[in-house]
Every structure is written in C-alpha cells, then in structure tokens.
Amino acid sequence: MRELKHRVMTILMAVVAMVGWATGGSAATAPQVTVLPSIVDGVKTPVRLAEDATGNFFVTDPRGGILKYNGSGKLLQLIPTPRPPQGVVVTSAGSLLVGQGDYVALLDQTGKELRRLGAGAGQFQMANGIALDDTGRIYVTDSVDNCVQVFSAAGDYLSRFGSTGIGLGQFSTPTGIAFEKEARQLAVVDSLNGRVEFFDTNGVYQKTLFSFGSGPLKLTLPQGVSFEYTTDAVPKLSRMYVADSFQSSVQVIDPTGSGTFLSYIGEYGAGPGQLIAPLDAIYDAVGSRLVVANGAGSVALFGIGTGYVPVDTTPPALTLNAPPASTSAANLALSGTVEAGATVKVSVNGGIAVGATVSGTAWSASVGLAAGSNAITVTAADGAGNLTTLNATVALVIPATTFTINPVPALIGSTGTTITGTRGSGVTLTVTSTTAGAVATVSYPTASTWQASVTGLAEGGNQLTVASGGAFENVTVTVDTRAPQLTVSALATGSHTAERVQNVTVAVNEPHLQSLKVNGVAVPVVNGVASTPVILVNGSTAISVTAVDQVGNTATDTRSLVFDPQVPDLAITAPADVIRTRTSVVELSGSAAASATVTVNGQPATISNTGWSQRVTLTPGLNTIAVTATTGSGGTATLKRTVYYDNAPAVMIATPPDDTALSAGSAMLYGTTEDGVTLAATVNGSAVPVTKSGSSFSISLPLTGEGTYAVAVTATDATGAKATAFRNVVADRTPPRLLLTGQTVPAPAILLGTADADATVTVEDRNGTLAVLTPAGGSWSLTLSGLAYDTATLRVTAADAAGNLLARTLAAPVPTGDVNGDGKVTVSDVLQVLRIAVGAVSPTADDYTNGDVAPVVNGKVQPDGKIDIQDAVEILRKVVGVATW
Structure with a gap:
C-alpha cells in the first residue's frame, strides 16, 4: 500500500507539472557539484526560472506571482500577475515575458502590462516555456496545442512549428525551451515523449537527444532544459542540464553528437541536495550554479565546479563608538565602522530608522533625543540582506528651567484626559483651557515629571496651555463622544422580496469615521455615501450596518429580509436605483401582478391594467422609497428605490437599473447627468475611463474575476459641487452546489x-x-x-x-x-x-x-x-x- 500511495503522489506531481503547477566544443566531464542552501523565502510552488544579465533571477509561482531574487538569494520583490504565471524570460531591456494561460504578456518589473504577444488572449491554448534567441526573437511552447509559436522581438506573430505525434519534429506536451547560442538552435522539451528535440531558428528539425524511460539518456517526464558554456574568450558549449519531474533529478550530458551521459544531480527526497518533482533548471553563469525549481516548495541551488558563488549568510561587521551615558544636548552624534559595501540605519526609541552616512568603512549619523532614557538601535545590512544590530542607551537631561509635554492624543472619546511631561528640578506648571468649565489638576509624580488631569472639556476642539513662568506651550485636544449618524436605505425589516441581490445604501455623518461595515465587510465611503450589494439566502437574511469612529463610538442598524420567489410579481421600471437629483419630486412607475394592490411609501399607487405609477415628494438627503404589491390571498412583495435629493449635480446609472449578479465576462453601464459637468468613475476604488456624449455616459466593465465590482460615478459642476451615483455588479461564474x-x-x-x-x-x-x-x-x-x-x-x-x-x-x-x-x-x-x-x-x-x-x-x-x-x-x-x- 505504501508503494501504491507513493506511485499515486508521484503521478499526481507529474500531472501537475503538465499544467504548470506543483505541490513543487563541449567538456565531456561530469561537473563537480556542491549542495548549497536552498531558497525558501516566499516560495510556495515554483514553476519556471529566468535570469537577467546581472545575476538576479526570477521564479514564477502560481500561488505567489513572480518572485525576484538577487544573486545571494535575497528576495527583492514580488511582482503580481493577473493570472497564475507560467513561463518567464527577461528581455534585453529588462522587461518580463510571462505566460498567462491563453496569452503571453510583456510586463515591466512592477507588473504593469505593456502589451501581449500576437493577438493577445486566445493566442495560445496553454503558453508554457519561453525563450529568446540572440536577435531578440521570441519562442513559446504551447503544451496543449503541441507546437512552438514564433514572434518578432516586438511581439508580432511570425510563424509556428511542430505538430501532435511521436515522430521526429512532433510533440506530445512540449514544456521547457532554451536557445543554444553556439549552434543557434532551439532545444524543446517534449515531455510525454521523454526527449529533447532541436530545431534551427526557422523551425526546421535538427536532432533528438534522450528517449522515454529511466536511466542514462532516458527521461520519463522532462520539464526544463539549460546549457552551460566555457569561460573562454569565445565561449564553447560545455554541458546540458535537463530537469526530469518524474525521476526527481536533473540529468547532465555532453550534448554534442547523439549525447554522452555525464551524471545526475539530485534524487527523490526532501533533504539537502534532494528534489521532488523539479519543474525547471537554469545554469547561472554569473554564480557558476545550477538553479532548480523544486516542487517541494523551494529553489534548490547546486555549485558547479569551484567558482560558484555561495549564498551569503554572514552578518556584516559593525562597531559603534560608545556614546555618553547622558547629555543635555537634544541632538546626538554617533559614529563607528562597518563592513565595506554595507548600509547603516539608526533609530531612537523604536521610531523610524534614518540612514547613516557611510564613507568606506566609516559611518556617522545625528539623531534627536527625547527627555529621559533613549534606546538607540544601529543596524547594518549587507548586499545579501544579512543584518547586524548594536544597541546603546543615552539619557537626555532636561535643564532645571524647562519642561516638555509628552505626545497628546489629538482625538479622545471622553470629556476628560491626562497629559504628562518632564520638568527641570523644582519647576512648577499651570494648565489652563479656553473651554469654559474645564478644570486641570497638576501633580508631580517624580522630581523630573509632571501630569495634569483635565475634566470638563467640550465636544469639538479644546486648546490647553501649559505654562511655567514666562514659558508656555499650547496643545489641542478634540473631543468626540457622539456615535456616527447613520441613514440606511434598504428594505424595511420583515419585507418579502423575490430579488436576491439587494442594494444597501448608507449615508454616514461622522468627521472622524474609522470604518463602515455591512455584515462585517468594510465598505468604502464616497462623498459621505456608501453602497454595497447583499445577496439574500433562502428564508431570512440579516443585514447589519455598523459605523465606528476613531475613538470607538459605534452606531448600528440591523434589519432582516425574507427571500421568497412565490411573492406576487412586482417590478420598478423607473427610476433606476441609487440616483442623485436636484428635483424635489420623483415619479415611480412599474408593473405588478394582475389584481394586486400597489402602495408607494404606504400610499396607494395609480393602477392601469398591470401597470402602476406614483409621484413622491422627497426630503433633503437620502430617501428610501418602498413599493409593495399585495394580493387578495395576502401575499406581499416589496422593492425599493434609493434617491438622494440635494443641490449637487444630478447623476444616475440607468443600466443596469439596480445592483445585479452576472455570469458574463463583461458588462456595460449606461447613465445620464447634467450638461456641463465633468465625470470621473472608479471600480473598487481604481479609476476607469468614462465615455461621455452630451448628458449621457457609459462605462465598460470587464468582469475578469469573480467578486463584487463597486462602481462609483462622480459628477462635478462648475462650482465644485460633487455628487456620486453607485452601482454594484457581482461577477459569479461558479454554479451553485x-x-x-x-x-x-x-x-x-x-x-x-x-x-x-x-x-x-x-x-x-x-x-x-x-x-x-x-x-x-x-x-x-x-x-x-x-x-x-x-x-x-x-x-x-x-x-x-x-x-x-x-x-x-x-x-x-x-x-x-x-x-x-x-x-x-x-x-x-x-x-x-x-x-x-x-x-x-x-x-x-x-x-x-x-x-x-x-x-x-x-x-x-x-x-x-x-x-x-x-x-x-x-x-x-x-x-x-x-x-x-
């Protein structure tokens, strides 16, 4: 059974490798191999590797994006990608070509997309390995379409070669690809055929190395290929490395002629020098190392020969010239020595670290001290990211005629507070306030400290003055004891509705708002208003809106709605939900079940056949208009419209008319506004383009992934007045259980x-x-x-x-x-x-x-x-x- 389980897991890792995801004159002599410490920082499931001209290397990880490391193995950067990344290569300009499923994107090193190869999405069935030749031409293996696609250095499609099969020049799941610069040929890993095929740059078949099986010059599930060259003035091809995922090893051969086996690197296991389902390998010429994407969740490193660059784990040398135990100067000069090439930073009392001046091996810095004891931390960092830290303590002695005030909270949640500070020997202080009725009681806990308990502060700003003789300082304290003011626009508690997607719009009046949450999820507030969708479950759904300010004052609105698809038919055709208007009257219209009674905010609507209409007079601010249809059998259905009435510009999103859930990959939003206004739109807080024509506008909304897309359209008129309309689209392409x-x-x-x-x-x-x-x-x-x-x-x-x-x-x-x-x-x-x-x-x-x-x-x-x-x-x-x- 243990053998069978091992077989299951080995096959699974091999299958995972097929889809690009894991759970992880030549010299005919075998390489001298030294096992180096593996890199694990940030690595989850490494897939493909690439190296730039300076020795930095890049690791694609479907669970983490693209990880960039320096030559010492220090994680420098995490580059996000919109889809799980597959193949990667670095262009001569330093940009990245990255496989993204059915397309390959050209990214800068911040992750910004510059263009896509060929036609973009749909160019590939599954882009995998990527290689560049010495002219910059791009070659990409398509593991599902069993071919190699060729592109110009600019990214324009040129041609393709290869087809499905077992014959020479054919493929069964091609994966890795590398350019052999001496012969100017492309080596393509033919995974399921267990071989590596060579082609010239025009795609003409040249030769095949390896065959399917186990043992020297045989491969079971190869994934990556790389070449090593001599260090001669004119480099010559030396060795070829092929990562075999199934065999959990890298096979090293002399690739001349029909190939000569040299050695294996690695074997199955989780120990030093062992591998589990390796998916790629590259020879690092800068560091004389073999770098392997190890499916066990690491990047394995092997020194090749004697000139390899080991991972630097030695902390840099650092000294600190001893500072005085105490001083009366607020600024303190520090100095010492440090290992050449390292940087030095200094912090005081855990504050922000500041960089020191480094000249050769000498460093110096000046820091500010606070009254009393000061903890000083000096940290040196070398190029590999190793750190050395030294500590010292220096006391700042306050002269007898002075005092200080410790930091005072700018905002408090009560009418009383305590302020503290230091003082010189024998100094007495008075604390007064501009607030009528405020009282401050000063005491002296120690010979060098003071405190004042202040009561009777007023709501809002309060100025306090601390004085000693002719010296004084002012501080301001703002009191906020009031809970945020919430106005929630949603169906009333107990309402029955057949609409699963319910909009909740909230107007919140709070100058010190910390957060607004609906059912525990934070919702952004724009111009004092927030909007979010709630999808009703069967039966009763609770909706809880909670606003919290910065000192903990809380306001909550809770209600419960009932989803019932058997309620009477009811629809609102006009107006759209969550609109802004300068008009005090709005007319609602729609349709309802035959013979149903329709009320609008409790008032009977005008009925014509199955249609209904009603005018509603608005009050300033947020208005919730509830429309209810009732049949003779007692069934009721309720819908709502949210209308914001003020003097700001009128703006509305007409289509879709209310929050909605869609399974499509994109949506169009249409709306209207006043003439002469400027429009700006965001989706989940990020700006998006708005197409405007007269008083109409539209927004294209790509629904690239599942989740809520919160759209906010803000209109600004010539006076600077702003108004925002909201619409929420929930992208959901997952069928229900x-x-x-x-x-x-x-x-x-x-x-x-x-x-x-x-x-x-x-x-x-x-x-x-x-x-x-x-x-x-x-x-x-x-x-x-x-x-x-x-x-x-x-x-x-x-x-x-x-x-x-x-x-x-x-x-x-x-x-x-x-x-x-x-x-x-x-x-x-x-x-x-x-x-x-x-x-x-x-x-x-x-x-x-x-x-x-x-x-x-x-x-x-x-x-x-x-x-x-x-x-x-x-x-x-x-x-x-x-x-x-």
Missing part, C-alpha cells in the same frame, strides 16, 4: 438533497415544473406522492442570483469524475480538473456536475461547491484503483 442525497430508485416517492443557501431549486420533468424550492439551511426535500411525473426525465436544477445552473438527474445523482464526458475516468479528466484548479481554464456547469467530488467521506463523494486540487487527487485515486466511489 447541488446534490441528490435521498431516494433515487425508479419512481421515487421522496426526493432529498442539499444545495447552496442562496440557490433556488427547481424540480421538473418533460411536462414542466413540479416544484420550486428554497432550501433554507442548504437542505431540501420534495414529496412526489400524488404527483404525475415522468421518471425518465425527472430533473433537479439549482440556480443562483447570477443565473448559473447546476442540474442532476436520477440517472446521475452524484459526480462521477468523468469531466470530459467520454464515458471513462482517466488522466485526461485529472488534467482538466487541474487546469480549472489553477485558473488556466474557466469551469462549466458540466465540470461542476462531474468534477466536484471532494471531499470523499467513507467512500461517498461530498461536493463542496468548488473545483480544486483535492478533487484532482480523488479522481486520480479512482484512475489508479485506490478509490472505487
């Missing part, structure tokens, strides 16, 4: 199951809908006794607010692991689940139906509503026969 857990034999009497708490469950057959269920708490059941239905077409579907669907039938009540629908559960299904798990492809409803199998408890699948690595593990266990669910 759904499982049949009850009777599933032919002609069932009862159906039982589970579903997400915010999903509506529909039971139907070929003749139509049998029931619509809202499973509160996630569980649902339906008694079919007495109902006429067709067993063969009985189908249960779960739908969420964005319209995502997941369906199950009696014939397929639980996931099978057959993701590609070919009737078999194979490694191909594992690969597809892994691609979904790392974000390389977007899942479909069918993927969730058959691929969401984990966790498996007591041999039964328990879908958790997501597709991740655990699902891949369970399906792989089924493929190799460990599991039989």
Whole structure:
C-alpha cells in the first residue's frame, strides 16, 4: 500500500507539472557539484526560472506571482500577475515575458502590462516555456496545442512549428525551451515523449537527444532544459542540464553528437541536495550554479565546479563608538565602522530608522533625543540582506528651567484626559483651557515629571496651555463622544422580496469615521455615501450596518429580509436605483401582478391594467422609497428605490437599473447627468475611463474575476459641487452546489438533497415544473406522492442570483469524475480538473456536475461547491484503483 500511495503522489506531481503547477566544443566531464542552501523565502510552488544579465533571477509561482531574487538569494520583490504565471524570460531591456494561460504578456518589473504577444488572449491554448534567441526573437511552447509559436522581438506573430505525434519534429506536451547560442538552435522539451528535440531558428528539425524511460539518456517526464558554456574568450558549449519531474533529478550530458551521459544531480527526497518533482533548471553563469525549481516548495541551488558563488549568510561587521551615558544636548552624534559595501540605519526609541552616512568603512549619523532614557538601535545590512544590530542607551537631561509635554492624543472619546511631561528640578506648571468649565489638576509624580488631569472639556476642539513662568506651550485636544449618524436605505425589516441581490445604501455623518461595515465587510465611503450589494439566502437574511469612529463610538442598524420567489410579481421600471437629483419630486412607475394592490411609501399607487405609477415628494438627503404589491390571498412583495435629493449635480446609472449578479465576462453601464459637468468613475476604488456624449455616459466593465465590482460615478459642476451615483455588479461564474442525497430508485416517492443557501431549486420533468424550492439551511426535500411525473426525465436544477445552473438527474445523482464526458475516468479528466484548479481554464456547469467530488467521506463523494486540487487527487485515486466511489 505504501508503494501504491507513493506511485499515486508521484503521478499526481507529474500531472501537475503538465499544467504548470506543483505541490513543487563541449567538456565531456561530469561537473563537480556542491549542495548549497536552498531558497525558501516566499516560495510556495515554483514553476519556471529566468535570469537577467546581472545575476538576479526570477521564479514564477502560481500561488505567489513572480518572485525576484538577487544573486545571494535575497528576495527583492514580488511582482503580481493577473493570472497564475507560467513561463518567464527577461528581455534585453529588462522587461518580463510571462505566460498567462491563453496569452503571453510583456510586463515591466512592477507588473504593469505593456502589451501581449500576437493577438493577445486566445493566442495560445496553454503558453508554457519561453525563450529568446540572440536577435531578440521570441519562442513559446504551447503544451496543449503541441507546437512552438514564433514572434518578432516586438511581439508580432511570425510563424509556428511542430505538430501532435511521436515522430521526429512532433510533440506530445512540449514544456521547457532554451536557445543554444553556439549552434543557434532551439532545444524543446517534449515531455510525454521523454526527449529533447532541436530545431534551427526557422523551425526546421535538427536532432533528438534522450528517449522515454529511466536511466542514462532516458527521461520519463522532462520539464526544463539549460546549457552551460566555457569561460573562454569565445565561449564553447560545455554541458546540458535537463530537469526530469518524474525521476526527481536533473540529468547532465555532453550534448554534442547523439549525447554522452555525464551524471545526475539530485534524487527523490526532501533533504539537502534532494528534489521532488523539479519543474525547471537554469545554469547561472554569473554564480557558476545550477538553479532548480523544486516542487517541494523551494529553489534548490547546486555549485558547479569551484567558482560558484555561495549564498551569503554572514552578518556584516559593525562597531559603534560608545556614546555618553547622558547629555543635555537634544541632538546626538554617533559614529563607528562597518563592513565595506554595507548600509547603516539608526533609530531612537523604536521610531523610524534614518540612514547613516557611510564613507568606506566609516559611518556617522545625528539623531534627536527625547527627555529621559533613549534606546538607540544601529543596524547594518549587507548586499545579501544579512543584518547586524548594536544597541546603546543615552539619557537626555532636561535643564532645571524647562519642561516638555509628552505626545497628546489629538482625538479622545471622553470629556476628560491626562497629559504628562518632564520638568527641570523644582519647576512648577499651570494648565489652563479656553473651554469654559474645564478644570486641570497638576501633580508631580517624580522630581523630573509632571501630569495634569483635565475634566470638563467640550465636544469639538479644546486648546490647553501649559505654562511655567514666562514659558508656555499650547496643545489641542478634540473631543468626540457622539456615535456616527447613520441613514440606511434598504428594505424595511420583515419585507418579502423575490430579488436576491439587494442594494444597501448608507449615508454616514461622522468627521472622524474609522470604518463602515455591512455584515462585517468594510465598505468604502464616497462623498459621505456608501453602497454595497447583499445577496439574500433562502428564508431570512440579516443585514447589519455598523459605523465606528476613531475613538470607538459605534452606531448600528440591523434589519432582516425574507427571500421568497412565490411573492406576487412586482417590478420598478423607473427610476433606476441609487440616483442623485436636484428635483424635489420623483415619479415611480412599474408593473405588478394582475389584481394586486400597489402602495408607494404606504400610499396607494395609480393602477392601469398591470401597470402602476406614483409621484413622491422627497426630503433633503437620502430617501428610501418602498413599493409593495399585495394580493387578495395576502401575499406581499416589496422593492425599493434609493434617491438622494440635494443641490449637487444630478447623476444616475440607468443600466443596469439596480445592483445585479452576472455570469458574463463583461458588462456595460449606461447613465445620464447634467450638461456641463465633468465625470470621473472608479471600480473598487481604481479609476476607469468614462465615455461621455452630451448628458449621457457609459462605462465598460470587464468582469475578469469573480467578486463584487463597486462602481462609483462622480459628477462635478462648475462650482465644485460633487455628487456620486453607485452601482454594484457581482461577477459569479461558479454554479451553485447541488446534490441528490435521498431516494433515487425508479419512481421515487421522496426526493432529498442539499444545495447552496442562496440557490433556488427547481424540480421538473418533460411536462414542466413540479416544484420550486428554497432550501433554507442548504437542505431540501420534495414529496412526489400524488404527483404525475415522468421518471425518465425527472430533473433537479439549482440556480443562483447570477443565473448559473447546476442540474442532476436520477440517472446521475452524484459526480462521477468523468469531466470530459467520454464515458471513462482517466488522466485526461485529472488534467482538466487541474487546469480549472489553477485558473488556466474557466469551469462549466458540466465540470461542476462531474468534477466536484471532494471531499470523499467513507467512500461517498461530498461536493463542496468548488473545483480544486483535492478533487484532482480523488479522481486520480479512482484512475489508479485506490478509490472505487
């Protein structure tokens, strides 16, 4: 069993390597290898490696972005990428070419995208290895399309070579690629064929090294290739290194002719010099080292020969010339010596460290002291990031005729406070205030300190004066004892509605606001107003709005809404939600169920057939207009509109008319405003372009990932007055969780199951809908006794607010692991689940139906509503026969 488990994990790591994610004249002599300390800082799942001309190297990590290290292994920078990164290479200009699934992006070293290769998204099925030749031309392996695509140095598409197969010049999952500069050829790692193929720069096949298998000059699952050259005036090709993920080693050969085996570097294991599923290897000519992306969660380093550069872990030498134990000077000069090339910083009492002046091996700095004891910290840092710290203590003695005031809180939450300070020997002080009724009592805890207890301060600003003889200092204390003022625009507590996405708009009046949260999630406040969506679950949903100021004063508004898809039909067609207007009257209109009574803020609306309308007079500020439809059977449905009435510019987002959830990859927002205003828009706080034509405007909203996109459009008129309209779009492409857990034999009497708490469950057959269920708490059941239905077409579907669907039938009540629908559960299904798990492809409803199998408890699948690595593990266990669910 242990051997079988080891086989399962080894195969899984090999499969993970296929999708770019892990859980981690030549000299014909074997290299002298020295195992160096591995790099683990910031590394989670290293995939690909690249080096720049100065010896810095870059590691792509799907769970962390791109990690940049200096030659000593010091983590310098984390470069974010919008998708999990794959292949990487550094251009001559210092930019990065990075594989991003179906495209390759050119990034600067801050992560800003400069352009995309070729046509951009969709250029590749799965971009993997990237290489540059000596002219700057770009070569990218496509591991799914089994080819190499070629681009100009500017990033324009030129050609492609290779095809699917086992013949010479063909590929089965090409991964790594490197340019061999002496012969001007490209070495392409042909992973599933277990070989490395060489091509000229025009894509013409030249030769093949290695064959599939284990042992010298054989490879099982190669992933990366790199070349070592001599240090002659004209460098010659010396050695070739190939990382084999399955064999957990790097094979070293003399690549001339048909290749000569030289040695192995590494073996399976987690100890020093051992590897687990290595995914790439590069020869570092600057440091004479082999750098390996180790699937165990590290970057392994091996010294090659005797000229390698070891990782520097020795702290720099540092001395501090002893300062005086005490001084009356507020500024203190410090000096000492330091290791050449190191930097020195000095801090006092844990404050901000300031840089010292370094000249050769001498350093000097001047620091300010506070009255009393001062803790001085001197820190030296070398180029590798090693630190040496020295400490000293110096007392500042206050002259007898002076006093100091310790820092005073600028804002307090009560009408009393205590201020403190130091004083010279025998000095007495008085503390007074400009606030009527304020009283200060001064005392002297020690011969060199004083304190004053002040009471009776007024709300707002208070000026205090501390005096001794003719010397005085003023301090200001602001008192805030009042809770923030909240006005919440949302449906009233107990309201029933069929709208899952509910907008909550909040006006908050608080000059010292610390945070505003809705259901525990912070919401940004723009021009005193905040807006956020809440997705209702089945049954009752609590909405809690809490505002906290900087001294802890709190205001809370709590209400509860009921989601009920069976309420009477009700719609508001005008106006849109969350608008700003200068007009005191707004007219609402819409439609409702036939024979329903409609009220607007409790007043009967005018009914015409199924249409209704009503005028509402607004009060200054935030207005909540509630529209309720009531039928004779007592059913009620409620919707709301939020309207802000003031003298600021009128601005509204008309489409979508209210907060919404979408499964699409983009959305367009349209709105109107007054003539003569300027518009600015943000999405989640970042500025986005606004297209304006007259009084109309539009915003393109790419929904690149799941989550809430909070849109704020601010209009500014000629007087500087501002108004902001809000709209929230929830991007959701994940189908809801759904499982049949009850009777599933032919002609069932009862159906039982589970579903997400915010999903509506529909039971139907070929003749139509049998029931619509809202499973509160996630569980649902339906008694079919007495109902006429067709067993063969009985189908249960779960739908969420964005319209995502997941369906199950009696014939397929639980996931099978057959993701590609070919009737078999194979490694191909594992690969597809892994691609979904790392974000390389977007899942479909069918993927969730058959691929969401984990966790498996007591041999039964328990879908958790997501597709991740655990699902891949369970399906792989089924493929190799460990599991039989």
